[in-house]
Amino acid sequence: MNFAKMLKQAQAMQEAAQRIQAELASREFEGQSGGGAVRAIARGDFTLVSLSIDPDFFGQADRELLEDLIVTAVREAMEKAKNETHQALSKLAGGNIPPGLLGG
Numbered sequence: 001m002n003f004a005k006m007l008k009q010a011q012a013m014q015e016a017a018q019r020i021q022a023e024l025a026s027r028e029f030e031g032q033s034g035g036g037a038v039r040a041i042a043r044g045d046f047t048l049v050s051l052s053i054d055p056d057f058f059g060q061a062d063r064e065l066l067e068d069l070i071v072t073a074v075r076e077a078m079e080k081a082k083n084e085t086h087q088a089l090s091k092l093a094g095g096n097i098p099p100g101l102l103g104g
Helices: 003-026 063-092
Strands: 028-033 038-043 048-053
Touching: 003 063, 028 063, 038 063, 048 063
Parallel strands: none
Antiparallel strands: 028 038, 038 048
């Protein structure tokens, strides 16, 4: 295989990866905690879009518990987005995504 052909394939792969990342950036992933009392929505670009707390839960939870549930829900949403991104890019790269490429 000549160098020009390898360079062209690498460029095509990079463009495909950028398309996948752009597509995933618009998708939303939900994380929940407290049996669904706390819900977080994150996009595939790892931005938090929304956070909702069931109003009935406020009377039952103390502040520390509520903060823990929020962190758990956000973490779950972000992990789903990260996993989906890794899976999509891994398919493109034939299963060879370098460790740390997606921030962890």
